[in-house]
Amino acid sequence: MAYIACNTQWQYAGMGARCGLRYEGCTALLREYLPGWQQDTAFAGVELADLMRGLQIIESATLEADAERRARAAASPPGDGEDGRRIGGAG
Numbered sequence: 001m002a003y004i005a006c007n008t009q010w011q012y013a014g015m016g017a018r019c020g021l022r023y024e025g026c027t028a029l030l031r032e033y034l035p036g037w038q039q040d041t042a043f044a045g046v047e048l049a050d051l052m053r054g055l056q057i058i059e060s061a062t063l064e065a066d067a068e069r070r071a072r073a074a075a076s077p078p079g080d081g082e083d084g085r086r087i088g089g090a091g
Contacts (some may be wrong), residue, residue, distance in 0.1 A: 001037060002051040004059045005029050018066055021059050027052070 010018045037043040049059050049080040 001032055001033075002026075002055050005033055006055060018063060020063065021055065023052070026055060026065070030055075 006021060006029055007041040009022040009029070011022055013019040022065055027048070030048055034043075034046070034048060034051065038046065
């Protein structure tokens with residue numbers, strides 16, 4: 001839930017690449033949502049620091065996946081789609 005709430009807080013570098021989350025925005029959003037979430041027994045005892053640690057793990061994995069995707073795209077011959085087929089052509 002924390003990641004979904006903070007999904008609008010990405011910072012982008014040149015060429016439109018994500019470079020990390022705006023923690024000040026994430027913290028503000030999570031402080032707003034956390035009291036409501038804590039009403040659910042699944043969130044009993046969960047604190048802001050817990051949510052931020054989990055969010056940072058997901059952020060790191062997302063940035064790593066983005067980097068892998070960019071590396072694959074850079075290694076692909078020009079004109080190839082992600083699945084290896086030529087765009088606009090047959091198989």
